[in-house]
Amino acid sequence: MLNKKIRSPIKKIKWGVAGCGNFAEHSFLPAVLISRRSKVTSIFSNNKQRAKQLANKFSISNYFSDFEKFLTSEIDAVYISSANINHYEQAIMAADAGKHILCEKPMAMTTEQAKEMIDTCKKNNVQLSVNYVLRYHPVVLKAKEIINSRMIGKLTSINMSFNINLPPSENFRYNKKLSGGGALRDLGTHLIDLLLFFGGEIKQINGGLDNIIYKEDVEDYAYATVKFKDSGYGNFNVSYCNKRALNRIEILGSKGAIAIDNLIGVKNEPSKISILLKDEAKRVFRRRGNKMLYMLRSVQKAFLKNETPLVTGEDGYINLKLMEELERQCS
Structure with missing residues (x-):
């Protein structure tokens, strides 16, 4: 037996x-x-x-x-x-x-x-x-790996957008006393996290907040340009006032580029990463999956072992500090 x-x-x-x-x-x-x-x-x-x-x-x-x-x-x-x-x-x-x-x-x-x-x-x-749930997605981790390998050369710029349709409602996001701010703190914070993840330390941020469509207590639109300490610049825009939008990430280097589609604000299509290098055919990889589940698997492993998670409190602090600086410029 x-x-x-x-x-x-x-x-x-x-x-x-x-x-x-x-x-x-x-x-x-x-x-x-x-x-x-x-x-x-x-x-x-x-x-x-x-x-x-x-x-x-x-x-x-x-x-x-x-x-x-x-x-x-x-x-x-x-x-x-x-x-x-x-x-x-x-x-x-x-x-x-x-x-x-x-x-x-x-x-x-x-x-x-x-x-x-x-x-x-x-x-x-x-x-x-x-x-910061986007950081855990396989296409984001793949992009980070490519950047670190210098496959696309020296980083020159990163461009990101995250635009959704979120009209005013009783949702706490439109109450500044409860949320602290609008599109920047709700959506822009995700893109700031990705800029930090891809580009490293940010030494300067400049931008603006506006109410383009919804004249409420918090902004419905925000944009910024950041300067990385090591190399290059990053740009993002976010808003609550777009019923349809092409939310995209483009990462440009001296030898090539990376584009990420269907990651931000898309639920039912596989995320796609495209890699463009000189004298090579474009390479495309797709990955379908639950963003929250990718995050949960990573975080639960860290908590079970009492190890440092991929996204730390310090990451959140740095992110918030950059948003406060942008808000200060616009006050």
């Missing part, structure tokens, strides 16, 4: 989700359902009925409207998906309770708050990551 090898149970991260907005409901929670190493065991909302609704929908054992009680439940990590104004307080409390933290972007309302979040996590020996 053959001895059957008994597999040990897969260790899972037990998540608590703080905030029951659309992104948690339609992006994070569905990704957890198909992850082998994550499980949501508790959910929190100031609106207890909303917490109960999502708990029932996703078969989550515990739901709370009291954040302190939520933190005493059986969880290893907290995904903070609440309005921006709540990130700081919830992160500090979660870190003091010994929980790893995945925080939505921007990580805080101010760099002072972000610094305290980082320090508190270090003091409590817990990991802090900010959900």
